[in-house]
Amino acid sequence: MSLHLLLIRHAKSDWSDPRLPDHERPLNPRGRRDAPRMGAWIAAQGYAPQEVLCSDALRTRQTLALMLPLWAPPPEVSYHRALYHATPEAMLAVLEGASASRVALIGHNPGIGQLMARLARQAPAHPRWGDVPTCAVAALSFDAPDWFAIREGTGRLEAFAVPADLA
Secondary structure, three states, rough: EEEEEEEEEEOOOOOOOOOOHHHHHOOOOHHHHHHHHHHHOOOOOOOOOOOOEOOOOOHHHHHHHHHHOOOOOOOEEEHHHHOOOEEEEHHHHOOOOOOEHHHHEEEEHHHHHHHHHHHEOOOOOOOOOOOOOOOOEEEEEEOOOHHHOOOOOOOOEEEEEHHHHHH
């Protein structure tokens, strides 16, 4: 069975109000511009997910809200506190509960970037692969019977893109 995973870092967040708890930081104007552009790119590449696992932070929820209208049919969505600033191991534990074969996971750095690097069989030549900027997307595929069976270094990287690539 072929499994497809989109790893998405949330779009650019707003740091203008230092009183806001980190969990409640919204997107800034650039983030609100980039998220739908990357959502459209995901759809145009044929990567629209059937299921989305999203951190419950405001900036990840807003990123998803701006991408969702571009994906048809609409995926099943669940929000997870465990994905907020999660380690790669914690993200994999949430992913193991996925039921669809085409899943998107929306999270935060450094964990999302570390998970991309661990799962990909080979790193792309892309200059931003190492730092995974906001709203970056990695599309990986796995020959595995279920999400429990995926292992580090077994994901075929189908694409890696950042908002600047779409300019």
